[in-house]
Amino acid sequence: MTDIPTRRIAFLLLACAVAPLLWPAIPPLNDLPGHIGRYHIAATLAQSPALQAHWRYEWALVGNLGVDLPAIALARVIGAEAAAKAIVILIPALFVGGLMMLTRARRLRVPPLIGFAATLAYGQAFQLGFVNFALAAALALWALATWIALAPRPTLRLMLLTPAACALWVAHSFGWGLFGLAAFAADTALRRERGRPWPRALIEAGMSCLPLALPILAMVSGHGGEAQPLAWDWRAKAVWVAGLLRDRWKWFDVASAILIAGLLWTAIRHRAFRFDPVLGAVAAILVAAFAMLPRLALGGAYVDMRMLAPALAVALIAVRVAEPRLTARLLLFGLAFLIVRTGATTASFAIVAQRQQAALHIVPAIPRGAAVLVLVNEPCASDWSSDRLGHLAGIAEVRRDIFDNGQWTIAGQQLLAHRHPLAAPYDRDPSQLVYRKACEYAPTDFAAAVRDADRRVFTHVWTIGFPARPSLAPNVIRVASDGPSTLYRIATGRAVNRLSHPAPTR
Incomplete structure (x- = not known):
């Protein structure tokens, strides 16, 4: 293994990211x-x-x-x-590329579970067509990788990423929120790595992330919206977990979600696994956000569900395995899983596209x-x-x-x-x-x-x-x-x- 994903693995990941969207005229x-x-x-x-x-x-x-x-x-x-x-068609590729950039920012080897993480580019929020959020979430991963890589140069980091945070908010406010939470968790973990005690690390991380909150000014003084109540649906959160990769075939999609959950549970419990402290902290705060966020907020629906796929994708790439043979086996298993999921998604999209085109035959008569x-x-x-x-x-x-x-x-x-x-x-x-x-x-x-x-x-x-x-x-x-x-x-x-x-x- 090299210190960064090999070109062949990167090519396979990106090819699988775009393959399901190549044939349909309308995604x-x-x-x-x-x-x-x-x-x-x-x-x-x-x-x-x-x-x-x-x-x-x-x-x-x-x-x-x-x-x-x-x-x-x-x-x-x-x-x-x-x-x-x-x-x-670029959104899943940006999502997968962001995961690879996070790994590179931490100067770590190829994540053994990168194949499983890449399947989450087609998580439920993307399947539902929440494309503004999906684009913002993918770009947030790239911004987070830059945030981590530039930690030794805080002035340059803020010069680059304060406007990037504003751009993320314009893309989608929940994507900006995802980046803000992730940047705070990453900065706290980086300071802990340098020996800062918890209270000081939390305070310093909060101060360093404060400029990223600049879009709040636009939210307070900008375009007024219709009043929308907050609404929690705690039972729905279990449905979102089961529907992590919800598409067409329930048994297959649920089994895929169970497999991913089982891998993460094993990584938490088994001595052979550990989590990168920085990426693990990011995943932990995003999972906590999923658990605590409402279903409805700021005029948007499925607010909590949107956070789940990015959170688990980061958790998967955070997993490290000490034993090289087990690392290789998990990597190959994950890539095989990605290929199977890509084939199923491609077939599902072909079916949907055909039925959509059949329904559109009437349009010239309007x-x-x-x-x-x-x-x-x-x-x-x-x-x-x-x-x-x-x-x-x-x-x-x-x-x-x-x-x-x-x-x-x-x-x-x-x-x-x-x-x-x-x-x-x-x-x-x-x-x-x-x-x-x-x-x-x-x-x-x-x-x-x-x-x-x-x-x-x-x-x-x-x-x-x-x-x-x-x-x-x-x-x-x-x-x-x-x-x-x-x-x-x-x-x-x-x-x-x-x-x-x-x-x-x-």
Whole structure:
């Protein structure tokens, strides 16, 4: 073994990181189509009267722009769909690269469990399409590696990483929080290595990390958001652990999570293993954050779950084994596990991508600029797998400049807002999701939505995953059907823009 990951191992890790995303035209992550729609609207609003009738986009400094900023810029050149794929495919590679850089910063040998750690690039937050957070978390690993490597040069470290912390906050506020916690834990452990007693190490580390808290000023004085309560769900934390690598095949995904948990438990309990003190401290504080954080905070959901994959990935690369033969065996076992998981993820993504494309065949039948009530037959939240169709209407926003009811419009979190107050409550996510009555969560009733959607706004209904019918109501007539999608035209009434002020241009 060399002091840093060998080129062959690094190549294998990075190849596995990008492989599942190479074939699908649209990365089949749950929320991503909706994000792609937002990129398109922001990039082309000034040139599209149809979009101007439906949407407004007002720039502000918010902590949720990690993929938005480069995607919007790139969308003006190659289109929103291609821009999203080009950027999103880099996120798992950045995550794996960050893990390797952390190992290098500590001048340690190839981690025997690096293969297991690399699989967490496709953790549940990434699978759900939380791409701004996923990008921020991956970049936080690189920032943390720089923080550790530059510990002997504190002035240079602060000159470089104070603006980096601000950039991380712009990418995603939770990614910035992850970096801040990790930097504090790493600095404390580094000072303990130099013989500082615990109280002094904690105080000095806190003082050294204080400039990284600069984004708090933007949070206090910046773009105001909607009031969002804090909410803890302690039972859900066990679900997040079991769903660490949740994708399609429950038995396989749960078994993978159990294997990773078992390896870490063995490393904690067995004398043959030890943890690097600095990376171990980082992993410990991130696991503690997962345990203590709420599920809902600052307008964001799944706050605690987002921390789990980075925490366990750092814990895995922190593991050291004294016996060389056991190190080699664990390394090979981990790389084999990574290859198997990559193959399964690639197959799963191919299945989802095929089903998404089938649902999109109906899009050319949607009139350009239409206002569409989208209703998606969504599996229960407790169901393990999904075809990830819930935000597919975002692609119709790209291709047909439509208004639909599946975008996120939380002030302070997104810069996109719509121009149809009469559309409420069918004006934002999750009003497009229709669950079975047996599900534990059911925000929208299919019949009520068709009946109550305002005819002065909506011109069409697009159902996904429901049987095609000649009509949904006397004035809601089928005009096209293809695969899981059916498009209906609302025969009475016309879409009316009740706003008297003109649509702004950017």
